[in-house]
Amino acid sequence: MINKLFFAFLLLVFSSGSLASNETVSGIGKYDSNNVFAKILQGKPPAKIVFENEYVLAFEDIHPIKPVHVLIIPKGQYRSLVDFSSTASDQEIIAIVKSMGKIAKVMGLTKNGFSLMTNSGHNGGQTVSHLHFHLLGGEPVNCEKALREKNSINH
Numbered sequence: 001m002i003n004k005l006f007f008a009f010l011l012l013v014f015s016s017g018s019l020a021s022n023e024t025v026s027g028i029g030k031y032d033s034n035n036v037f038a039k040i041l042q043g044k045p046p047a048k049i050v051f052e053n054e055y056v057l058a059f060e061d062i063h064p065i066k067p068v069h070v071l072i073i074p075k076g077q078y079r080s081l082v083d084f085s086s087t088a089s090d091q092e093i094i095a096i097v098k099s100m101g102k103i104a105k106v107m108g109l110t111k112n113g114f115s116l117m118t119n120s121g122h123n124g125g126q127t128v129s130h131l132h133f134h135l136l137g138g139e140p141v142n143c144e145k146a147l148r149e150k151n152s153i154n155h
């Protein structure tokens with residue numbers, strides 16, 4: 001069992017809940033270069049950037065659901081984790097994983113912990129068709145526990 005006093009809580013789920021009110025999108029298929037994150041990568045609309053390197057951009061979510069709510073995206077054109085995990089280069093994959101830890105540090109989340117999640121496709125509740133990870137913290141998040149309670153499943 002993970003000791004929450006010493007380790008950040010990493011939750012990587014294909015969540016069953018949407019974080020946005022827009023319609024969901026498919027997690028597979030052709031990349032839509034008109035999606036809002038493709039535009040953010042081009043600087044329009046502007047985003048509050050918290051981290052950037054050659055392969056990764058991280059910026060604040062426009063509708064935060066926690067005191068810290070950052071979106072971490074690859075700069076390459078990937079629709080979802082399905083697409084990214086099968087077609088991205090090793091460099092891109094390594095870069096995004098390494099950046100996650102760095103961004104958690106930059107956002108001051110390493111001591112008290114955080115959740116990291118991605119929504120994929122319709123059932124995941126994905127609304128923007130560019131792969132993104134939600135980094136959530138600043139207060140207890142614990143998505144899995146919330147879902148278990150909602151479904152009255154106790155373990």
Ligand code: AMP
Nearest residue numbers: 019020060061062063119125126127128
């Ligand atoms: P998802 O529902 O997992 O696809 O998450 C999409 C997220 O993108 C939501 O949490 C939105 O609030 C967020 N979002 C949408 N448009 C913008 C934007 N222009 N800048 C920052 N975040 C955005």
